[in-house]
Amino acid sequence: MSLASERLPESIVRTAIEWQMRLRVDAGSAEVQRQLQDWLRRDTRHQLAWQRLQQVGGLFQASQLPDAEHSIPLLQRAETDLSRRRTLKLLGLGLAAGSATLLATQTPHAWHADFATTTGERRRVGLGDDAEVQLNTSSAVDVQGDELLLRAGEVLVDGAQWRVRCRFAECEGHQARVLLRERDGYSEIRVERGEALVSAGGGQRWLRAGEGLGVSATTMTALGKPPIDPFAWARGLLMVNDIRLADFLTEAGRYRQGWLGCDPAVAELRLSGVFRLAEPEVMLRNITHLLPVRVVERTRWWVRIVPVA
Template identity: 60%
Template sequence: MTAAPERLPEAIVRTAIEWQMRLRASPGNVEVFSQFNAWRLRDTRHDLAWQRMQQVSGHFHNGHLPDATCTAAVLRQADVDLSRRRTLKLLGLGLTAGGATLLIGTAPPAWRSDFTTGVGEQRQLRLNGDLELQLNTDSAVDLHGREIRLRSGEMLVDGADWRVRCQQGVCQGHQARAVLRERVGYSELHVERGEVLVTAAAGSQRVQAGSGLALYPSRLAPLGGGALDPFAWSRGLLIVNDIPLADFLAEAARYRRGWLRCDPAVADLRLSGVFHLDQPGALLDNIAHLLPVRIDQRTRWWVRISSQA
């Protein structure tokens, strides 16, 4: 009897579809192909997903797909059992009079940027010999000469002289090492060494080592020492001090796919510690050792934390 083909997790299939779209949107881009090849070699299931997508690639012409019903059938050939609605959501289809079209033009920043990282991935870059960048999870940057544009996510920059444009302004560093992060509605800067000049619609300000600044559209607000070490991720760590459990989980969720939440009854429990980002299983186990909570993990993609009582 012939063994049934391996059924792949939806998250892997989703990523294979994203790569299919991204490679078509950036033909001949060596950097994009290098990122794709690294993803493909990282896990045998990644390669298998890609092979199956290529087996049905005849249905993907010039970024166009047949209607949703046919598309679902195409994906089932790749051992993906999805509903019609789920298929549309995964592929990011726009229904037009002419059928379904892949929305390359409105794709997330990571699909259109010079350098990117996936969820849970970090990446180090050296530019022009004297400038070092490190991208955190799910981040994207563009390069325009000596100027760096943070499109999404978070980055660490370290060098003699640099200029980073973020959503809410421009940060210019001199002999500086700093972290910039895009949050909902504002940009965040933390300086570890040197000095950074911030220029934004709300004004200008110099930020010294050991200080932080939030860049809002209408104001600049100093950031004190918070519960989260803003530089620890660059060393593969998540270091927190007296942080509410709900906030900790929101931060940890940035480094993994799936659903990670807690019950309201334990959301305000305070947590301190050092956690390794490359050990997600141990990270969850440590929470259970530090707090009176129970970890309910139905799958690797769905985790809920509740009270032991």
């Protein structure tokens, strides 16, 4: 597959869209331009996503899109390859309805997947008598015979006997509760209870409670304990322990629309606490009680944490 036709991960496409939003607010900021260039240099896929977004950007303007509150959900839910024909078709449907309502309840994968969630949504699905699956924000799964296919995002599978395929591996659980999350470049698998057999690239590895594994196209790497409780989201919580503020905001940003970031001056501040995912605005206010920071909200789609003046 050539680079020009590569299908980009949703996380990269969404980040490119968020940079576009940020530039609209701070077009003259040299610091924003520098940060954007740093992001573009880190990965050729970042550059490709940015190029495609600029290409369809002209078409959006010519189509007289509604205001940002309506057009940003359309952008965020366009196909991950940002196909011009597909995007125009979707925009036509959205504009014909007079708003973004038609697309506001769907993720890019929801148009094709058996089960899916939108940004900030979590969903529980029963899989017969033997297992159930919980989908985290912006996730999608297919049921294929007696196994699941994780198409995007993150799921927590719990049951006596089950099998899940993700991008780089296949995971089979035995009386197990296991998390699978698709990240840029690898699949993350963690066991909370029981044990699971992970198969990838001709190799196999057993995981037991408390263990984690990162599986890429070429490697299987043991994962240590992260600063974010990987299972807390299933209880509606974001639980962190001594995490960088910048990393916390990256995780919190998965559960809300728009761009959420911070000033470099506060990026390294450390944060611990328990936050409710159903209350994203309260979450941000609580940060100001824990750290010497304040929230700058230019629009509901652009929020930045900065030092207290």
